[in-house]
Amino acid sequence: MPWRLVSTDADFDERFAALLGAKREQASDVDVAVRSIVARVRSEGDAALIALTRQFDQLDLTPATMRVSEAEIDAAFEATAPETLAALRLAHDRIAAHHRRQLPKDDRYTDAIGVELGSRWTAIESAGLYVPGGTASYPSSVLMNAVPAKVAGVERIAMVVPAMRGALNPLVLAAARIAGVSEIYRIGGAQAIAALAYGTETIAPVAKIVGPGNAFVAAAKRQVFGHVGIDMIAGPSEVLVIADGDNDPAWIAADLLAQAEHDAAAQSILITDDAAFADAVEAAVERQLKTLSRAETAAASWATHGAIIVVPSLDDAVPLSDRIAPEHLELAVADPEALFARLRNAGAVFLGRHTPEVIGDYVGGSNHVLPTARSARFSSGLSVLDFVKRTSILKLGAEQLRELGPAAIELARVEGLDAHGRSVAVRLNL
C-alpha cells in the first residue's frame, strides 16, 4: 500500500515530513574497498585494471583488447534493427538541437571608467562517461550524457562500460557511435573511474567524469572529485504528478508505474484535489501492475515509497511540491502554465496531459539526467554548462589603476595583506 495523506488531516505535517525524510537508499559502506581499488589502479595502471576486471567481471583483458574496436562497433550497428537506429537517431538529433541552445555566450564590455571586464567560456578538454553494465546499460543514457559534452565542444569523450564475461549491449555501442564518443573501454566499477581520473598506459586521463553507476562507482567518483570534475551523484529516480480529476486514471497510473519500475527505491507521488480520482488511480495502478514485466520492482517501489496526497485545491499543491523538489514534475491539469508559474523547485517539468515524463526520458530533447532526492532545491539537470568552464577577464590601463588602486590598497591594509597593497602601490609610485 502506498502512503496516503490528506492535507487537512491533523497529522498531515508530521506524516508529510516523514515521507520527505524517509530513507530510500541503504548507504553501502564501500569507501575502504574503493580506496584500495583506486590506489591500486593509480600505482599499477593497466595491470591493476586487468586483474580487477578478471576478478569482478570474469573477463580476461590485455592492453590491446581493453578498447572496443571499430569493427565491434560496426558489428553492433549492423546487429541493431533499423527502427531502433531510427529512434536513437531521432532522440540524438532532438537532444542535440535542444542542448545547442544552452551554449553560454561570452561577455566582454568596458565600464564607465574604462575597465574592461568579461567572461569567456571554453569547453573542457576531455570527459569520461561511465555506463553501467547489465540491465541498467541504457542507450538513452549514453545519448543524454555524451551529447551535451559533444555540443559543448569537448574534443575527447572516453566511455567505459563493464562487460561481464565479455557481454556488451550492442545498443550502447550504437548509441555511443551516434553520439560521437571517441573511445570505448570494456571496464567498469571503481577501477574504471580510477583509470579515467588518473590514466593508465592505455587510457589517457580525462578532466571530468559523468554518468550513473552503483555504490562502488559513486564512492569512486566522490574520491576522485577535486582531481577531476564529476557530475552529481544520482539517487533513485522519482516523479511527482499533480493531477486534477479530469484525467484518465489509467494514464496517470501508467506514469506513476513508469517511475516505479526503475528501482524498488524509486518514488512516485500523486497530488490531486479529487479523492475519488485518487482512488481510481490507485485501482488502476493495481490493475496495470499485473501485466508488467518488471511488476515485482514496480510493486515494491509503489508499496514502500509511493504516495497519494489529497489536497482541498491545487493551490495547496504548490508549497508541497516545492518542498518535495521533485526530479520530474508532471502537471496534468487544465492550466499547467499557471501552476508552473507558481512553482519553483523541480528538475524538469512536463506540462499538460499529453506530456508523459517518458517523452523526456527519450525523445523530447531535454536531458533525463536530473537532480534527485530533493536536490532540485539547489541544483540542475545535466546540460552543456557541465562541460564548459568560465574564465573571468579583467583589464585595466594606467588610468583605471590610478582610479581603483587606492581602494584596493585600503582594503589590503585593513586585511593585513601588505604585499597585496604593494602590488598596486608599486605601479602607482606610492
Next chain:
Amino acid sequence: MPWRLVSTDADFDERFAALLGAKREQASDVDVAVRSIVARVRSEGDAALIALTRQFDQLDLTPATMRVSEAEIDAAFEATAPETLAALRLAHDRIAAHHRRQLPKDDRYTDAIGVELGSRWTAIESAGLYVPGGTASYPSSVLMNAVPAKVAGVERIAMVVPAMRGALNPLVLAAARIAGVSEIYRIGGAQAIAALAYGTETIAPVAKIVGPGNAFVAAAKRQVFGHVGIDMIAGPSEVLVIADGDNDPAWIAADLLAQAEHDAAAQSILITDDAAFADAVEAAVERQLKTLSRAETAAASWATHGAIIVVPSLDDAVPLSDRIAPEHLELAVADPEALFARLRNAGAVFLGRHTPEVIGDYVGGSNHVLPTARSARFSSGLSVLDFVKRTSILKLGAEQLRELGPAAIELARVEGLDAHGRSVAVRLNL
C-alpha cells in the same frame, strides 16, 4: 629557493610534472571527528552548538545571543573608518554590477513539430555563508560570496562566523550589511556547517552553503553535500604570471609575493622568455621580502612552491599554462589579448601590465572565489550561476505525442521498460 626550470633542459618534462604533482596541502584526517560533530548538532540542535562553541571557541552562548544583533552591526559600522566603508562600498557596487551580467536568461521556444521546450532559471531559496575567524576573516570574501547570491535573488542569506572568546571582526559585519546578508550567527567550525545544513531551533536550514574554511569546515561541507548544495572546496591560492622582459621586475615580484603572503602552501609561478629578467625578478623578490609584515609566510611559500620557468618564446608558455590551469593568470606582455586567445584553462585572467591580480581580489568587479589546484580545467569561479537552478520544460499536445510517441515506445522496448512504453501507448490507444 624557488623551483627553477628551463623548458629546453633535458629533464624539463620530468621536473615540470614533479612541480605539477607536488602536494601543497597535508590532508588532515578529521573526517571521524567531523562526523560526530555533525551528528550531534543534527540530533541536539542549539544545545550542541552551545556546548561545541564553548569547547572550541571559548565562548558562552545562549539561543538568544547566538545571532549577532542589529545593534552590534550598527556599532561595527560606526567603528569603521569612512575610507574603509567607502572602499567596501566601491567594491560592492562593482561586484554587483559585474555579476548582474551573469544572470542567465530563460529560454522558451516551439520546435518545427510543435513541441514546446525551454529552460527556466530560479534562485535557490536560501544560502549559508561561512566566514572564517581570526586573521583569515576577510571582509572582501564576505562581499565575493554574498553579492552573487543577492544578485541571483536568494531571499535569505545566513552567515556564520566563529567568535573566538567573543571577538568578531567589525569589518566583516560591516561588509555583511553592505552585501545584504539577512542573518549573522557567531558560530564556526563543523558545527556551524551542520547547523546551516540541518537547522536547529534558532537557525533555519539553508539549501546551499558557500565560503572558505579550515579542514574541519571543508570536511563538514563534503559530508553534508547532497543534503544541501556546496560550492567548491578551495585549496591554497596560486598565481601564474607570464611576463616578457619589458616589465619592471619590482612589479612582477610584488605580484608573486601578493600570492605567497596568503599561506605557506600558496604558489607563485613566473614563466618568462627572458632569463636575465627572471634573475632580476628573483632578486626583487628577495629584496621585497625583507620589508613584508608577513615575510615568514611569503618566504616559506616562495622557497617551497614558488617557481620560475624560462622558455625560448612566449608561445612555449601556452601549453605549460594550460597544464597548470592556474587560479589566477597574469599576462604581463606586449599583446596580452593575442596570448589569451590561445590559452584555455584559467580561473581568472588579468590582461596587461597595469592589471595586477590584487585588483581582482578587491575592486575589479569579478569574483575572487576561483578554482584552485588545477581545477580550472573543469570548473569555474563563483558566480550568479551558483545560486540559481534550472528547470527544463517540455510540453506536447496530442499531435506531437503521436509524432514522437512511437520512437519513445521503441526505445522503452529495447531497454526492457514496459511501463515506460505503456505510459505513452495508453495515450495513443495503442
